[in-house]
Amino acid sequence: MPSEPVTTIHPGLVEVRGLTWRPYGRREPVLRDVDLVLRPGERVLLVGPSGAGKSTLLRALTGLLGSVEAGELTGAVTLDGAAPGERPGAVGLVLQEPGSGVVAATVGRDVAFGLENVGAPRESMPAVVRGALAAVGLGDLPLDTPTSALSGGQTQRLALAGALALDPSLLLLDEPTAMLDPACAAEVRDAVAGLGARERRTLVVVEHVLGPWVDLVERLVVLDHDGAVAADGPVEEVLAVERGRLLDLGIWVPGAPAPDPVPMDPGLLRARAAGPALRAEPFTVERTTRLLDGTTRTARAARLERPLAAAPGSLAVLVGPSGSGKSTLLQALAGFLAPDPADAVRVTTGAGPADPAALDAPALAGALAWVPQWASSTIVAGSVLDEVLATSRAVRTADGDAEDADDVERARRMLDALGLGHLADADPRELSGGEQRRLAVLAALHHGPPVLLADEPTIGQDRHTWAAVVGLVAAYRVAGGAVVAATHDAAVVARADAVHDVREPVRGSPVPSPGRMPLAARCGPLALLAGALLAIPAGVVSPHWSTSLAVLAVQVVLAVVALAAPGRGSPPPRRLRGVLLRLVPGALAAVSVGWSTWWLAGHDLDTASTVALRVLVIVLPSAVLVPWVDPDRLGDHLAQRLGLPDRPVVATAAAIQRVHTFGQVWAEIGRARRVRGLGVSPRRPGTVVGHLGALTLGLLVRTLRAAADLAVAMDARGFATARRRTWWAPAPWRPRDTLLVLLAALPTVVALVAR
Amino acid sequence: MATTTTEAPATRRSITATRPLLGWRTVDILTVTFLGAAFGIVFWGWAFAYDPLAKAVSLAYVPLSGLFAGPWFLAAVVGGLVVRRPGAALLCEVVAALVSMLPGTQWGATTLVSGVLQGLGAELAFALLGYRYYRPLAAVLAGVLAVPLEWVFETFSVPASWADVPVLGALTGGGAWYGELLPRDKVAYLVALAVSGALLAGVVGWLLTRALARAGALSAFPAGQEEREAGAV
Numbered sequence: 003m004p005s006e007p008v009t010t011i012h013p014g015l016v017e018v019r020g021l022t023w024r025p026y027g028r029r030e031p032v033l034r035d036v037d038l039v040l041r042p043g044e045r046v047l048l049v050g051p052s053g054a055g056k057s058t059l060l061r062a063l064t065g066l067l068g069s070v071e072a073g074e075l076t077g078a079v080t081l082d083g084a085a086p087g088e089r090p091g092a093v094g095l096v097l098q099e100p101g102s103g104v105v106a107a108t109v110g111r112d113v114a115f116g117l118e119n120v121g122a123p124r125e126s127m128p129a130v131v132r133g134a135l136a137a138v139g140l141g142d143l144p145l146d147t148p149t150s151a152l153s154g155g156q157t158q159r160l161a162l163a164g165a166l167a168l169d170p171s172l173l174l175l176d177e178p179t180a181m182l183d184p185a186c187a188a189e190v191r192d193a194v195a196g197l198g199a200r201e202r203r204t205l206v207v208v209e210h211v212l213g214p215w216v217d218l219v220e221r222l223v224v225l226d227h228d229g230a231v232a233a234d235g236p237v238e239e240v241l242a243v244e245r246g247r248l249l250d251l252g253i254w255v256p257g258a259p260a261p262d263p264v265p266m267d268p269g270l271l272r273a274r275a276a277g278p279a280l281r282a283e284p285f286t287v288e289r290t291t292r293l294l295d296g297t298t299r300t301a302r303a304a305r306l307e308r309p310l311a312a313a314p315g316s317l318a319v320l321v322g323p324s325g326s327g328k329s330t331l332l333q334a335l336a337g338f339l340a341p342d343p344a345d346a347v348r349v350t351t352g353a354g355p356a357d358p359a360a361l362d363a364p365a366l367a368g369a370l371a372w373v374p375q376w377a378s379s380t381i382v383a384g385s386v387l388d389e390v391l392a393t394s395r396a397v398r399t400a401d402g403d404a405e406d407a408d409d410v411e412r413a414r415r416m417l418d419a420l421g422l423g424h425l426a427d428a429d430p431r432e433l434s435g436g437e438q439r440r441l442a443v444l445a446a447l448h449h450g451p452p453v454l455l456a457d458e459p460t461i462g463q464d465r466h467t468w469a470a471v472v473g474l475v476a477a478y479r480v481a482g483g484a485v486v487a488a489t490h491d492a493a494v495v496a497r498a499d500a501v502h503d504v505r506e507p508v509r510g511s512p513v514p515s516p517g518r519m520p521l522a523a524r525c526g527p528l529a530l531l532a533g534a535l536l537a538i539p540a541g542v543v544s545p546h547w548s549t550s551l552a553v554l555a556v557q558v559v560l561a562v563v564a565l566a567a568p569g570r571g572s573p574p575p576r577r578l579r580g581v582l583l584r585l586v587p588g589a590l591a592a593v594s595v596g597w598s599t600w601w602l603a604g605h606d607l608d609t610a611s612t613v614a615l616r617v618l619v620i621v622l623p624s625a626v627l628v629p630w631v632d633p634d635r636l637g638d639h640l641a642q643r644l645g646l647p648d649r650p651v652v653a654t655a656a657a658i659q660r661v662h663t664f665g666q667v668w669a670e671i672g673r674a675r676r677v678r679g680l681g682v683s684p685r686r687p688g689t690v691v692g693h694l695g696a697l698t699l700g701l702l703v704r705t706l707r708a709a710a711d712l713a714v715a716m717d718a719r720g721f722a723t724a725r726r727r728t729w730w731a732p733a734p735w736r737p738r739d740t741l742l743v744l745l746a747a748l749p750t751v752v753a754l755v756a757r
Numbered sequence: 758m759a760t761t762t763t764e765a766p767a768t769r770r771s772i773t774a775t776r777p778l779l780g781w782r783t784v785d786i787l788t789v790t791f792l793g794a795a796f797g798i799v800f801w802g803w804a805f806a807y808d809p810l811a812k813a814v815s816l817a818y819v820p821l822s823g824l825f826a827g828p829w830f831l832a833a834v835v836g837g838l839v840v841r842r843p844g845a846a847l848l849c850e851v852v853a854a855l856v857s858m859l860p861g862t863q864w865g866a867t868t869l870v871s872g873v874l875q876g877l878g879a880e881l882a883f884a885l886l887g888y889r890y891y892r893p894l895a896a897v898l899a900g901v902l903a904v905p906l907e908w909v910f911e912t913f914s915v916p917a918s919w920a921d922v923p924v925l926g927a928l929t930g931g932g933a934w935y936g937e938l939l940p941r942d943k944v945a946y947l948v949a950l951a952v953s954g955a956l957l958a959g960v961v962g963w964l965l966t967r968a969l970a971r972a973g974a975l976s977a978f979p980a981g982q983e984e985r986e987a988g989a990v
Contacts, residue, residue, distance in 0.1 A: 538870070583861065588865065620865045650786055653783075661797065664794070698965075705794070709788045
């Protein structure tokens, strides 16, 4: 294992010979006999229709194919004559979804991740990290900036810096700008262009929109539907000679006009609406994230500036930079988030105007449809055909109607029109991202809702599938449907009747200024956990409520000390409220345990108070101390101080880091099910169990996907071979930690003395 | 570059993790900790459902409250079934306990102790089977064996002679809640826990793992491979 970072620039000669890859469970290979030689320093754009195996080829170039997916691999890939993963970090990788490769809570530690894995000395890290950040235009960011405070474009550049820190010979960018708005995408491209000016590294970029990239690369490689190389040569030449073929493959060739929408029979769609199906007066909406410590923070606020009326056949678009709140506005229109004023949004139902938030699931499904940005979370059925029919069935069941044979026929014809007909019996979760998105739009429209709320409906589609989605939406409008879409797509905006500009609302400083910290927060994570654990003996050895009361009094005094925040700066907000919130479960438990003991123990108040107070004694210190445990620092200490194995410790810290996103996933899946008409009915307990089961499964599936993505990103930065890791930050045990443990032991001492 | 997994695709035998068993891939480690974190949230939520249920049956007979404890062993069972490496069940359960502790629970720091004890128990089940057998019975055994250590922690009465010994008294008398139970009630509680572990952790955990495999979320793992081969027959 290399014990120091390699600082020489390797040439980066890539040789791919006869590469074929068939994932288990697929009949046809995704990559078929690919031969490719990339010269050192060459910059290559890799394109192909969706599902052509572009991302798979990138994984093969990292040497990570098969690390998160099982399959059959033949052929060989070498980098400078060796296996690509031989030198950790020799192949740098940036993934499509911003944030999917983020491993740490702060910018500095995140960039240093690869250096830690190769065992670089701690003293050498800051210089390398600053250099890498400067190379991507993030040199001005303080190293302790929270990674969660970065924009999508900054996050992608952070990933690039993380790769650069290991001095890669080969850089792979997997659709790095696909999920960004035009301004952020330009930032990322500028960063990539800037790299070339300084030093030449072999570069492979996968993109489906070629235009902005052609000036940054010299060679174009085209994969066809079968995963074989269809064209390869200098960019201008391939674009000129192969233009017709590229268009046939559905590739967005620069300069070519947007394709004509695929004509679709509007008779397949039945949108019943006489007047505007949805009206909204100007409103603002806040989106809050519930944090683990029980507090909330307003993550995003958005404002609809002008009234919106979704009249039959109309298309209104919300445009604006990422982060301006377009998705938030759509969710407010669907009734998932509360607008201010509260009566700003009204949908038309059979019984007149209604607040969408007040409707039950089938009624909401009858009033509107919503397609979120993350299409896979809307999947509710086990086959593509059932997925399309799910909402129609739910609405019919609610109305007491039998299933209409015509429904199935219509569903099949719609699937054929969108090029999904051959997949009717497949599991929707096995489809590609672009296929899932088309399916989501189709499934949202089959039952004929009067209005469709669509979040980036055309993102990630090639020319053909784009034409299919736009054709579907056009047919829906002809049939009398109204569409409200959040989009960056200029060709979609050009088709709109009304354009709503959504501006980023003025926020407080994006990075919270470091104010005073409570004394507890200044202690190390191990001391905090020890302090919480020391409450157990204190509770257990208290033989009587009078002892427990004395112990509790000591604990309260200690809690006040722990939460005090002497010093300068702004005081930390909502300390007391946080503690009280976290105490709620414990207090409820104390009351209920006390009550049931009183009931069982022959109405003996003494025993009941004793057990109830014991619960409080055990729970209070956790509520005060545990929230200040920082996941990154916990990792530092578990590994360096307790000597636990490095890799599980790093993985645990990364998982805890992301816990707050799980709540968002849970809410999003719940909303998607509700708008599909699959709500919970208190009258039928079966629906409650089914709903909880579906939410849990959906959360776990998304969690596993996130773990697989992060595994690839981590392995590309040398995590797989990290045997003797070094650490960005030291894990000191300071006098204050000893003091905390001693003070936390005080209640036990009091209990022993007082008994 | 080698392909992953694959032992003989037998229908009766379970597919094991790639050798060496202790050669954890990055995706193994991350999957276990991420699953653990997700289950931590589930645990936290279950605590709110558990309380009224446990109280309701406690009115009839206190030890019956153990019937609702099973979901707390799920992380260990599913972690073990998915990754199939030594330590997976333990790590998954400990991370889940740690995460469920963060928002504040009614058990405070005892949550972490319970997590370690339950995880160790389930891990023992997979170890007894040599990390080779992952049929439904293995899941049930893991669910059942998650119980004993936890039971000792919760209910072991403080022997009279230990009551005044500070350290031992604290270690064995962790059962602040159930300290008042008679010995035969404690045995009944053990049985209730074991039944719950077998059904709500074992059977449910196995079904959940199969559902994840069917959703295509376990393609990198033996459980996903078994599902594919079952479909291929």
